[in-house]
Amino acid sequence: GQSLEQxxxxxAVEGAIVQMNCTYQTSGFYGLSWYQQHDGGAPTFLSYNxxxxxxxxxxxxxxxxxSDSYGYLLLQELQMKDSASYFCAVKGSxxxxxxxxxxxxxxxx
Amino acid sequence: xxxxxxxxxxxxxxRGQQVTLSCxxxxxxxxxxxxxxxxxxxxxxxxxxFSETQRNKGNFPGRxxxxxxxxxxxxxxxSTLELGDSxxxxxxxxLRPSGETQYFGPGTRLLVL
Numbered sequence: 001g002q003s004l005e006q007x008x009x010x011x012a013v014e015g016a017i018v019q020m021n022c023t024y025q026t027s028g029f030y031g032l033s034w035y036q037q038h039d040g041g042a043p044t045f046l047s048y049n050x051x052x053x054x055x056x057x058x059x060x061x062x063x064x065x066x067s068d069s070y071g072y073l074l075l076q077e078l079q080m081k082d083s084a085s086y087f088c089a090v091k092g093s094x095x096x097x098x099x100x101x102x103x104x105x106x107x108x109x
Numbered sequence: 110x111x112x113x114x115x116x117x118x119x120x121x122x123x124r125g126q127q128v129t130l131s132c133x134x135x136x137x138x139x140x141x142x143x144x145x146x147x148x149x150x151x152x153x154x155x156x157x158x159f160s161e162t163q164r165n166k167g168n169f170p171g172r173x174x175x176x177x178x179x180x181x182x183x184x185x186x187x188s189t190l191e192l193g194d195s196x197x198x199x200x201x202x203x204l205r206p207s208g209e210t211q212y213f214g215p216g217t218r219l220l221v222l
Contacts, residue, residue: 033209042113042199042213043152050209087152094165095207096142099152 002026002092004100011106012078020073020103022088030091032064032071037102038084046073046086075105083107111136113202113214121220127188130217134181134202140164141183142211143175146197155198158183159206187219195221 004024012018022032031050035043049055049064049071061074075082085102092098114133122128134141143155154167158177175185181202187194197218201211 031209035213042215043201044213045210048209091207091209092154096154096157096165096167097207097209097211098154099144101151 002090002098004088004090004098006086006088006100006103008101009104009106011108014078014080014107014109016078017074017076018078018105020075020086020105022071022073022100024069024071024088024090024100026069026090026098027093028091029066029069032062033089033097034062034073035087035089035099036084037087041084043087078107080107080109113200113212115198115200115214115217117217118215119218119220121222122190123222124190124192126190127186128190128219129184129186130198130200130219132183132185132200132202132214134183134200135212138202138204138212139181140203140206140208141177141181142201142203143183143185144199144201145169146199146216147195152199155185157207164206190221192221195219 033048034046037043047062059076064071087099087102089097089099140159142157156166157164161177172188177183197216199216201213
């Protein structure tokens with residue numbers, strides 16, 4: 001079957017850098033996606049990695065290592081508005097997205 | 110472009126009733142997926158529709174059903190509601206089937222009493 005593991009909570013200070021990890025187990029792999037969800041809000045797409053390496057979009061970077069079945073989301077220059085839950089997701093055998101349980105990031109002043 | 114819209118935003122029902130939720134995708138998107146989100150189980154896939162056809166279905170009982178119309182709008186129905194169906198129901202649209210980039214609506218928060 002498919003499964004994804006993420007730490008449940010992370011706390012960091014405003015202005016710092018935080019890394020949120022995701023390990024996955026899947027029968028076929030097509031890429032790793034990341035979504036952000038604020039409390040009471042809808043998930044919003046952040047990034048997608050199909051190949052190994054680092055993808056950067058502004059303060060957000062996402063990394064993938066297919067040989068290690070591992071990826072991470074890196075947030076730099078943390079801001080209070082970055083407090084949210086972050087989900088990694090892979091495509092399941094039927095084509096649908098399977099999400100991890102998410103990491104709740106709390107940014108402190 | 111308008112985003113994904115869902116109606117209603119909030120709903121309270123009692124056990125045994127049925128409910129229909131509606132989702133309008135982003136203009137031009139023909140794929141609509143539905144998810145159930147609960148604190149304990151996280152985001153769980155319900156089903157996906159593309160061009161009015163169900164492409165795949167998650168591991169939910171037959172009480173959960175859906176359909177898609179020719180204008181890509183989608184509805185999901187839950188019959189014989191149970192307390193455990195209380196959740197946030199999210200729909201997401203994408204340009205192509207099983208797209209890695211999905212655009213989520215604000216969700217319908219369903220409370221079953």
